[in-house]
Amino acid sequence: GLGKAADDEIGAFGIEGLDRPERLIELAQEARTEIEAIIAEVLKNDASVETLELFDEVSDKACQVLDLAECVKSIHPENRWRQAADKAFLGLLGYIDEINTSLPCYQKLKEVEQAHKLSCEEKQMVSSLLSDMEKSGILHNETKRNMVVESQGTIGLLTSQYHEYLHRTEPITIPVSRADAIYAPNYSSSIKWDRISGVASLPADQRIVNEIMMYTRSPQLRKEVYLASERASPENIQILEDLIVARHKSAQVAGFESFAHQAISTMMASSPESVIDQLDRVVEMLKPQTEKELEMIKAEKYADGFGHDVAIWDLHFYMGRIKAKTCGLNASTLSQYFSLGNCIKGLQILADNLFGCSLVLTTMGRKESWLGTTRSLLQKMELREKDGGALIGVMYLDLFQRPTKGGAATYSIQCSKVSMQGDLTIPTVVIACPFSLSTAASCDLKTTLIFHHQFETLLHEFGHALHHMLSRTRFQALSGFRGPLDFVETPSHVIEKFAYDHRYLKLFAKHYRTGETISSDTVSKLRKSKRLFHAIDTLNSVYRAKVDQLLCGPPSARSLGHSQASIDHSSIVRSVMEEILPVELPEQPLWQTRFEHFTHYAGSYYSYLYGTMFAEQVWQSVFEDDPLSSEAGERYRRTVLEPGASKDPKALLEDVLGSPELDISRAAVVSSDHQ
16 A cells, blocks of 8 residues: 555555545555454464564554554645545554454464574564563453453544644733733744724743743733643643543553553563652652752742742743843844754754765655645655665655644654565655744755754654664564653754764854854853753653653552542642742643653653763763764664664663663762763
8 A cells, every 4th residue: 555656646644546635545455454464474474583574564554544644634725635534543543453462363472482583683573572472461351352342432532632632722812901912933823913993812832831931921811821821721631531541440440550650561670560660759859959040030030020930831931031131142043043944954964974874855746745835844865874875764854844843752653674685665754843943835955044952852853763763673562662652752863962062063054144164162152051040940851751650650650549430530630730849830720731752752751861871871971972973873873763662662772881870869869960
């Protein structure tokens, strides 16, 4: 069904014939038919090493559709495409859940594991497949296995609904008399004024809300917008409750104490209890620095004439103001060094200097773009061996905001694998970002500017893309970022760190009009700005990670007793936030109803803290002395990127670091001191 074709046959996302939404559903149906035939062959034949190849073929055919559908659901501008993708995704996922609870398939894999001498990668492959099936309750009786399949269908539907209501939000309305004080310089056109009714309205888009939190001086207005944005997806209050219950019941049927225990069972972290313990120790160790940072904010707010009390909707505004005063940086002025063309050159420099590869812009086929008349907002790049050599990866850049588009993310369209004969399946990946753009229908590489923090986000996603395109595994199921979530954030955080190194930035960060190179002093100020509120920034991630663990953990962890009838997640969220960040909070916090990571990172949001921790260690060990050294790039490519998920991540980290630090609490303080 899926594949590459001549330019006139290439459809959206580089997929042959994908020129209408119904084709997604057809692809899912074709994949199921092909998978059924492969499974029949697996069960008919004796178990052998070739059995693993067949299971990988099943995984490949399923993931080509599921990954594509996930991408379309999240970023396609047309509703009919998103609806077709959702139908294709849920339909095929249900069938894959059946395979994961198929006892004959499990037994065949156990025969391979026990009766054959396997290579290290083959052992990792069979272990990964067996672990996935055991997480699905394969070792239980048929009744329970069927219950798992049914509950997974419920979870998939609730997750889809939760995601849908993230974007189908109620607008925020403010009386015109007060709305005049709203300042959101990059989103002013998004505010709709009705002078007759006396009401201004704006989308409950988190990007717009964040900018209002950053730039609007009135604390009351910030509070009003903050609270309204949290209440913008009221349907998700009940959907989240139902999702928590469904996940917990499914995990228990599969034999786990809770969904958090199920999620972490194949991760690097040993248990939810260990994660929570580490998070609590981070809070305790950062407490003195947190108090100092809050005192700075209190003093600034008092000097502003608004009293000493600090609320959560004050943090972005005063942290930004203090950073600007202390470091002397202006975000708009700084953005003039980061034209989109310059930023793409920055990606090309990393590919060239570190990995000896050429990353080149290329034209798309007539039907390849999914943006229609605004196709100039989409870039296609090819990763090739040096000097126009063999193609080794394809990357699409979809960088600008749309009303229904999700946050920054990297989506696999096709995973790589290297056959026994040495043939490479070319990986394809999409980097999607929600950057603002003043001219909605066009993009000029020389004059379209992005902010430095947006370039940092682009580097983060490029780190994922490099992991995807440069992994070299025999099985596609073990390629790129297929591994444990609490490791796969490491490569993205490593590449993100280049955004603060002048030795790198000076090669391309030049003023879009004068050509002046960004100065070393400016980059030093950027580094100072980033570490100025290290404790509060870290705790923002910590309280989300702890809330995630509690909502996905057993009822006892949520202090819910034995009742699952009504889960007051707002009380849980408030309790955690009060404990971690001593500022004024909403009476009934609802950010958890608008948190995209509760879909794909449920039970494992702490992974971002792990990624930050490991990336700091990798940077110091590999890149700090000479960040653009080809030797450093080769070492990083060989030890971190190429193995993908074919190697245990702890062993992989030992290869590159020797003795990696695995405790978030110690690493958080070390990172703070190092910065």
